Amino acid sequence: xxxxxxxxxxxxxxxxxxxxxxxxxxxxxxxxxxxxxxxxxxxxxxxxxxxxxxxxxxxxxxxxxxxxxxxxxxxxxxxxxxxxxxxxxxxxxxxxxxxxxxxxxxxxxxxxxxxxxxxxxxxxxxxxxxxxxxxxxxxxxxxxxxxxxxxxxxxxxxxxxxxxxxxxxxxxxxxxxxxxxxxxxxxxxxxxxxxxxxxxxxxxxxxxxxxxxxxxxxxxxxxxxxxxxxxxxxxxxxxxxxxxxxxxxxxxxxxx
Amino acid sequence: xxxxxxxxxxxxxxxxxxxxxxxxxxxxxxxxxxxxxxxxxxxxxxxxxxxxxxxxxxxxxxxxxxxxxxxxxxxxxxxxxxxxxxxxxxxxxxxxxxxxxxxxxxxxxxxxxxxxxxxxxxxxxxxxxxxxxxxxxxxxxxxxxxxxxxxxxxxxxxxxxxxxxxxxxxxxxxxxxxxxxxxxxxxxxxxxxxxxxxxxxxxxxxxxxxxxxxxxxxxxxxxxxxxxxxxxxxxxxxxxxxxxxxxxxxxxxxxxxxxxxxxxxxxxxxxxxxxxxxxxxxxxxxxxxxxxxxxxxxxxxxxxxxxxxxxxxxxxxxxxxxxxxxxxxxxxxxxxxxxxxxxxxxxxxxxxxxxxxxxxxxxxxxxxxxxxxxxxxxxxxx
Numbered sequence: 001x002x003x004x005x006x007x008x009x010x011x012x013x014x015x016x017x018x019x020x021x022x023x024x025x026x027x028x029x030x031x032x033x034x035x036x037x038x039x040x041x042x043x044x045x046x047x048x049x050x051x052x053x054x055x056x057x058x059x060x061x062x063x064x065x066x067x068x069x070x071x072x073x074x075x076x077x078x079x080x081x082x083x084x085x086x087x088x089x090x091x092x093x094x095x096x097x098x099x100x101x102x103x104x105x106x107x108x109x110x111x112x113x114x115x116x117x118x119x120x121x122x123x124x125x126x127x128x129x130x131x132x133x134x135x136x137x138x139x140x141x142x143x144x145x146x147x148x149x150x151x152x153x154x155x156x157x158x159x160x161x162x163x164x165x166x167x168x169x170x171x172x173x174x175x176x177x178x179x180x181x182x183x184x185x186x187x188x189x190x191x192x193x194x195x196x197x198x199x200x201x202x203x204x205x206x207x208x209x210x211x212x213x214x215x216x217x218x219x220x221x222x223x224x225x226x227x228x229x230x231x232x233x234x235x236x237x238x239x240x241x242x243x244x245x246x247x248x249x250x251x252x253x254x255x256x
Numbered sequence: 257x258x259x260x261x262x263x264x265x266x267x268x269x270x271x272x273x274x275x276x277x278x279x280x281x282x283x284x285x286x287x288x289x290x291x292x293x294x295x296x297x298x299x300x301x302x303x304x305x306x307x308x309x310x311x312x313x314x315x316x317x318x319x320x321x322x323x324x325x326x327x328x329x330x331x332x333x334x335x336x337x338x339x340x341x342x343x344x345x346x347x348x349x350x351x352x353x354x355x356x357x358x359x360x361x362x363x364x365x366x367x368x369x370x371x372x373x374x375x376x377x378x379x380x381x382x383x384x385x386x387x388x389x390x391x392x393x394x395x396x397x398x399x400x401x402x403x404x405x406x407x408x409x410x411x412x413x414x415x416x417x418x419x420x421x422x423x424x425x426x427x428x429x430x431x432x433x434x435x436x437x438x439x440x441x442x443x444x445x446x447x448x449x450x451x452x453x454x455x456x457x458x459x460x461x462x463x464x465x466x467x468x469x470x471x472x473x474x475x476x477x478x479x480x481x482x483x484x485x486x487x488x489x490x491x492x493x494x495x496x497x498x499x500x501x502x503x504x505x506x507x508x509x510x511x512x513x514x515x516x517x518x519x520x521x522x523x524x525x526x527x528x529x530x531x532x533x534x535x536x537x538x539x540x541x542x543x544x545x546x547x548x549x550x551x552x553x554x555x556x557x558x559x560x561x562x563x564x565x566x567x568x569x570x571x572x573x574x575x576x577x578x579x580x581x582x583x584x585x586x587x588x589x590x591x592x593x594x595x596x597x598x599x600x601x602x603x604x605x606x607x608x609x610x611x612x613x614x615x616x617x618x619x620x621x622x623x624x625x626x627x628x629x630x631x632x633x634x635x636x637x638x
Binding site: 091 | 260266268547550554555556557632633635636637
């Protein structure tokens, strides 16, 4: 699947990012060109430290890049003032984290409702929507549970519901299955693709987990701050999966 | 997001309890010690306020507080009476005399001699007999609370000193003719009332015996103007009730070190509150840093996060302050009968509340700065 101007979710040209200064400079992104279309599930793969996490941080508008252009559904977060950027990010982006990042003292329904509350929706309306999302991810009966009362897979499903509750256009997921066993990870990905992916929404997933490569529409393989290859189609994805399995790349790894 | 802030705070029960306990302890120290200090300060001027029948006190200009007995020449009374604007002026004696109780116990007491004709400046409330009974031969009035305490007979039969008992004042025979009730004083020595002439007769022989002249200003006359005239014409110190009260209080608080001691304790309470609240809240913030980062990544502005944190610190501040204030009040009530000098004016809870709130906000600022500076990209760091 290739992006066209009409349905472009993410557009990046020549994006660079360097951390530190003077002698401690580390270049994380070295001219990234990336297009993701709406309705597409794109995975970013590559070894630890190759820049995957930095790239989704830039795409999600939580990290400034140094050079180049980056737009999400036509919006240039970096050009916005801080207040507007925060507001737009809250409306546009959904997040799924490796370690779920659920608030431990809130119930699952309350956790799911948080993005709506941030966007100014009343608590009662947000909870109604949160319960709908919990139903969709199969946790409708656990709305009153605390995160500590759920399994890892269930917590990630709550996190997915939270990432969707405010109907964002782009969902960024950082290693969504790396804390889960194979079967649970597979179920979570099935659910994520089933519930989250729509024609007007894109998913970008950073992962080391070769077992979920088959869920991707396209995979961008990164190395040393660059996208070295785009892969799509059954054959290419299958080859990559085999190679990754052989080199043990499905092991959990730190983000860059 | 307010309920999220509250649930984040209260969900971490240990830190929540530590925060509330720290603030409570600080509030307890601040309000309790301030109230006891206030109680002492009020006790110092209690006798002056109880004796406030006149407008002005005339005394030797070296007198620094109410128990600093420095007699004047007896002619001072006549000189004061001759000044324009003075309605009446009466003498008053007050000094320490040695009192022997019926069982032989010696008690150093303050004997107050009231003007024989008017008995002006007597105790505020007579509880047994009438003030005019003081005119009876050798009559004295004693404080009913002190009769059960410092004037209590302890040798042989243990009982309060009572009306009809014979005591000896400077080896002069005296009879308890009545009792009175007065405000509790800072000094614990008994105060015994009798007439001026009798007190002077019982006192050690001295050329000067007049301690105070109580002055009532004529109706419509300017008290300050009369005060100034008396001062100019006699060279004596002339103070209003309020001035005498404040001067005595100020002098005694500084001489006894009460001001410094209580001041240190109150400041200590503030510092303890600040340290405990600051340290605990900062730890709470550090523990939740990733969650605050998550909220920021999901679109919570710095303003929203700061409001959440303000709600958290203000809530623990209010709850802690309420508990501390309640405990301080309970202390005051519990030890009231034991004579604890505890007086909580409305200013103490107000100022204490402001101090505790300031303590919480200062404690919260460290955490807020940390969260405001937090890059939301932290959420992707494992």
